[in-house]
Amino acid sequence: MDFLGLAGKTIVVFGLANKKSVAYAVSRVLVEFGAEVIHVVRGEQQEVAALKLFPDCPVFCCNVEEEEQIIRVRDIIARRINAPLAGIVHSVAFANYSEGMRPFHQTPKGDFLQAVDISCFSLISIANHFKDLLAQQASLVTISISTTRMAAENYGYMAPVKAALESSLCFLAKSFSAFSKVRFNAVCPGLLKTSSSAGIPGYIDSYLFAEQATLRKQAVQTEEAANVAAFLLSPRSSGITGQCVVVDAGMGLNYFDAGIVSKTVA
Template sequence: MDFLGVAGRSVVVFGLANKKSVACSVARVLVEAGAEVIHVVRSEQRAETARKLFPRCPVFICDVAEEANIIRVRDQIACQLEGTPIHGIVHSIAFANYSEGIQPFHGTLKQDFLQAVDISCFSFISIANHFRELLAPQSSMVTISISTTRMTAENYGYMAPVKAALESSVCFLAKSFSAFSEVRFNAVCPGLLKTSASAGIPGYIDSYLFAEKATLRKRALLTEEAANTAAFLLSPRSSGINGQSLVVDAGMGLNYFDAEIVARTVG
């Protein structure tokens, strides 16, 4: 039974880097459900990876830091689809420059902050704008955020405010698109995941291990669990959900005073 109802529907997935990527897991769920997945990646190297992982899926290259690239890849995908509408777009793109190591938030460099906003947040707005004519009237756009933008983790730094801007953009896009369509915009907000991108964050492994202890089931969140939520939001089954940020953290966020963690801290 096709529970999700995505079989035969076209979904564009931005952001696959390798087999551990959230974008890869989302695409895998969609392909298994019968969707027609189109990958958009940042470089030729990642395109080769995408072709190996998904040999039957078209792959295009687009560095979203340049808006002209988004317009170009839109036109390329339009030619590929030959008039068939897009039913879903996944935005799994984020970048922060941690090359200088961890800095106090007040010492954030302007160029680093603006670059992170451009790639991690504005790209979602730009993709929505430039792809709007290709979207089916009741299609779905999903971006990937984080479980909370209010927890001030030093090693995540200025990316939390950037993700907060992304989640706010979800709401404003849902509102502005409602003037001419029923396109839905939502965000999946997972807890800490074991991805290659996350490994680039200084001190991430320690945070990941702590999060696992704080999770109610004492097991870390799986990338597949975040992907399943994204697939649901892309499907007609979630037609009543719009402008939302869905937290997927297996209960980590409500377990602040976990007895085991408290005992180890004050014991």
């Protein structure tokens, strides 16, 4: 039984980088449920990886910082599909940590604006340029974080950028409601082991702490976030829009875990 109703549906996935990326995990679930996945990646290196991981799925390159490239890949996809798109996955984010972490008030303007452009505005631009390719009840899903209200020092300015991304969902859902039933939601996982997270200074220590803060004492797996994304892309989630679905295995409600507290005050 095709419970999710994804079989035969075409879904575009932006952001696959390698086997550790969230976009890979989402794509794998979608393919398992019979969806036809089209990958849009940043460059040739990611294209090679995508073709190796999903040899039966078409792959196109697009630097989302360049609006004309979004339009170009939209036109290419439009010529390939025979039916409207059932969904789009936006798993795109970037922050420049090349010079290490700085106090938030010292965030370089250029770095902050670039992060907003790639991590947030790209969703708005993709939605705008792909709107005519979407089915009336299509679903767009982006990837955020479990909370943007925690000032994690080693995540820097990306939390405010993700907050802007999450706020944008509401405005996109509202503006699209004037002519469609297209939905916009976010999957917001706790700390994951991904290739992009590996580049965040001090991330491993935070990951290990988060694992102990979960109720089950086991970190959230990328596949768990991917399963939620697949649900949000499916008709089974038709009543959900403008929402941020947290997938953190209870980390957000377990700040006063006895084991963590005892080690802190000992």
